[in-house]
Each structure stands twice: as C-alpha cells, then as structure tokens.
Amino acid sequence: MADFEKDLEYAVKELKIEFSFSDYQLRAMKSLYENKDTIAVLPTGSGKSLIFQTLPWLLQGKMAADRPMIVLVISPLNSLMQDQVISLCERGISACYISIDASTVTTCAEVEETKYESEECSDEEMDKKLKTSAGIESIKNGHFNIIYLHPETVFVKEIGKLLRSSVFRGRVCCTVIDEVHMVAEWGSDFRQSFNRLGELTCLFPRVPHLAVTATATPSALEELIALLQFKNCTKVLANPDRPNIYLEKKERLPNIHKFEKYDLIMSEVLAQLKDKYIDFPVTIMHCDNLESLGYCFQLLCHELGTRAYFPESSTLPEDRIVAQFHKDYTERMKIHIISELRKQNPKVRLVLATVALGMGLNAPSIATVIHMRPPTTLEKYMQEIGRAGRNGKPAKALCYFNTSDIAKNRKGLDNAMRAYIQNTDKCLRLHLVGHFGYNSVLFSGEKAMCCSNCKVTSAD
Numbered sequence: 001m002a003d004f005e006k007d008l009e010y011a012v013k014e015l016k017i018e019f020s021f022s023d024y025q026l027r028a029m030k031s032l033y034e035n036k037d038t039i040a041v042l043p044t045g046s047g048k049s050l051i052f053q054t055l056p057w058l059l060q061g062k063m064a065a066d067r068p069m070i071v072l073v074i075s076p077l078n079s080l081m082q083d084q085v086i087s088l089c090e091r092g093i094s095a096c097y098i099s100i101d102a103s104t105v106t107t108c109a110e111v112e113e114t115k116y117e118s119e120e121c122s123d124e125e126m127d128k129k130l131k132t133s134a135g136i137e138s139i140k141n142g143h144f145n146i147i148y149l150h151p152e153t154v155f156v157k158e159i160g161k162l163l164r165s166s167v168f169r170g171r172v173c174c175t176v177i178d179e180v181h182m183v184a185e186w187g188s189d190f191r192q193s194f195n196r197l198g199e200l201t202c203l204f205p206r207v208p209h210l211a212v213t214a215t216a217t218p219s220a221l222e223e224l225i226a227l228l229q230f231k232n233c234t235k236v237l238a239n240p241d242r243p244n245i246y247l248e249k250k251e252r253l254p255n256i257h258k259f260e261k262y263d264l265i266m267s268e269v270l271a272q273l274k275d276k277y278i279d280f281p282v283t284i285m286h287c288d289n290l291e292s293l294g295y296c297f298q299l300l301c302h303e304l305g306t307r308a309y310f311p312e313s314s315t316l317p318e319d320r321i322v323a324q325f326h327k328d329y330t331e332r333m334k335i336h337i338i339s340e341l342r343k344q345n346p347k348v349r350l351v352l353a354t355v356a357l358g359m360g361l362n363a364p365s366i367a368t369v370i371h372m373r374p375p376t377t378l379e380k381y382m383q384e385i386g387r388a389g390r391n392g393k394p395a396k397a398l399c400y401f402n403t404s405d406i407a408k409n410r411k412g413l414d415n416a417m418r419a420y421i422q423n424t425d426k427c428l429r430l431h432l433v434g435h436f437g438y439n440s441v442l443f444s445g446e447k448a449m450c451c452s453n454c455k456v457t458s459a460d
C-alpha cells in the first residue's frame, strides 16, 4: 500500500491538485491501482473525472514507465469532451478528443501559455483555444495522456489499428467509460457500439477498466458489469442524495392549452428575470421539445427587450442573458454557452435546453433546474437535476407536470417516474434515493427546506 500512497503523492504533485481526495475517489483509485475493474456510482459534483484524470501519473510509477501513461475515455457527447479537454489543457495536461468519424483530433492551442482564466474568457478566446489538427497522425506517438473518443469511434478501422499499435498497447494504462448509464438509455443505433464496449477489456487485457456514472439502480449496475465484461469488479457507491437541492413539484395546465401552459410558467420566470436581471439565479430550463423551446425563447426576448442583453445597449447574441441550447443550434453558440456556464458568475442567466445540454458539464453556478415536464425516467431526472448546486450553495429542482405527462400512453415513461409525480404526501427526497436502493437521505435540515411535500406536512 505504501506504493499506492507514494505514487499518488507523485500524481498530485505533477497535476498540481490542491485539495484532498474524498474517500470514494481514493477507493476507486486504489482499486484501479490494484488492477481491478471498477465501477463508480457517485453523485454529480463528487469529482468522478478526477479519478481517471489522475491515472496516467498514478500508474506511471507502478508500470515503471519513463513518462505518464495514456487513459482512453469513452464519452457519449461532444460538448462533454470539449468541456473536459479545455479544463485539462488549462491545467497543463495533454488532452484531446477524436471526432466521431476519426477524421480529426482536437486539442487546445498554446497549451503552455494558456493559464486558468476561465472567469474572463471571451468567445474569440474560446475559439482560439480549441484547435483541430490535421488528423489522427498527431496522436500516434502517444503524446496525449488523456484521449476522449465516442463509443462508435472505437470501432472505426483506423482507430482499431491505432489501439493495437505497440505504442498504445504499451502505454494505455486504463480504459474509462464515462456516463455509463447511457448504455441503458441510448437508442438502438448508439446501443450497438455501446454493447460492444466490452471488447475493450479484450483489447487491453492487462490493464484495469473503469466505468463511472452518477446514477444506477442496483439491477442496472449488475447488467452494466456483465455487458462491459468487468471481472472481479469493485463497486464504489455513494448515496445519491444532494442535500442542498430543494425538490419541488408543481402542476401545469393541461395540454389542450397549447401555448398558455408555457405562458404561465414563463410569466413567473420573467417577473424574476426583470427584477433580478444579471443577478437572476443561473437556471437551466428543460423544454418539452424544440417547438416549445423556440416559443419560450421568443417570448423571453420579446418581453425582456433590451433587458435581454447585458449591457442593455448591446445587440450581440453573446451578450444575451437568456440562451437556447439544442442539437440543431450552431456549434459556435453551443461552445459559447458551455464556456459561459463554466464560469463562477456567467453572463448567461437562463438557458432553455433540450437533453443535448450538459451531462457531466462542469457548471458550478447553476442554482436552479426547471423541467417543463417530467423526463421519462427517474434516472434521467436525477442526472438532470444533479447539475444544480454543484458549488454547494442552496439550489432548487422544480418539476412541472400535468395528467398527460404521466399518462400511461406517454412514450417511454416508466412507472418509477410516474410514481414520483403521483407522490403527493411522502418525502420526495426519500422517494428518489429509494429508487436507487437507499433508505436514508443525507439531508439533515429543516423539513420545510427538504421538498415541496415535506414543506406542506411541516406547515400542518
């Protein structure tokens, strides 16, 4: 064990990590150090990424290598990879991501000169930071320590060749599947590649493999372990409760009120936005679909007028305090919004979004997550509200619903989500953690601060 501590000390020094690891992070790292496949189910904000980002240095000593090793990270979304590559490069770590068709490799330009200045990083700077190189030639020499790629990319012929090359066989010290709950959630197209990810354990039989996620029920966990072909797997599990998030449910108008049902919800938000303007708590609002998102965004811009911008004299899209985020939106604006949300105090205060936004997004300032209607599963709900309150400050998750939203004929809606919405008297927090196999919560504050159900019973 002394070796683990010594090698961890080396990694901490090389990575300039200035805080101490949690017990969960240490348990996961130690298990990987002992060459055991590991699955970590840890709440959003508990530093899951740091577990695998440390490995090239942690395992360097153990493998008697003359330079840091390589970690391959399989990640489901571009926005997530961009976010992590930028933040790694800012810390001086050599990282990149491969495009889904394996045609390009993107890293940060001027890695050495780029300091940690995310607080005041304009869009132009952001564009400058991300540099797309000529092709995958640039990673063949094993220069990058953290390489992000899509599940599909693993099975592109050229990448297969690369992974089998002597450089990669000798230097890859761990493969990681980030946001592994997506295995169960993605549609059939994606699933094919996800289902084949177990092949990674054959491709790299001598190194440990890691899968991380914020949410998995006990049965989903067993399915994942089998699918990924993890052997002798260590499970590092934490209670998923997020005590600083207040949970609230509210009924909205029935669906026959096509747009009025949004008007009512938006009028509350608008009143607050007009009042607080640039001090409005940073909020993510999940919309039903692209049409409603477009409608709500137009409504916001129209109602706010010049107050939709900061400063008010501006007309630049980048100066809007309200934003939209969906898969059809321009790549440039998506990158802009993500870089905004990564700031401690962003200019963007309200983002209307579809699910395209932000798994694993490191956005400490998000204070409120609103769902215009419930997502289809409690796993998704837990993931999405998990983005609130990551800085530890009081936060809120508000979920609107009507009877159609929880009707039996709503496509994909599972019984657990329906039961959560139909729960009108018992603690919502206890209900949520119960779904993930826990029978106690971490919250210890006043009942009225727990959830909207507890608030009502505490007032009686």
Ligand SMILES: [Zn+2]
Pocket (backbone or CB within 6 Å): 426, 427, 428, 429, 430, 450, 451, 452, 453, 454, 455
């Ligand atoms: Zn409660």
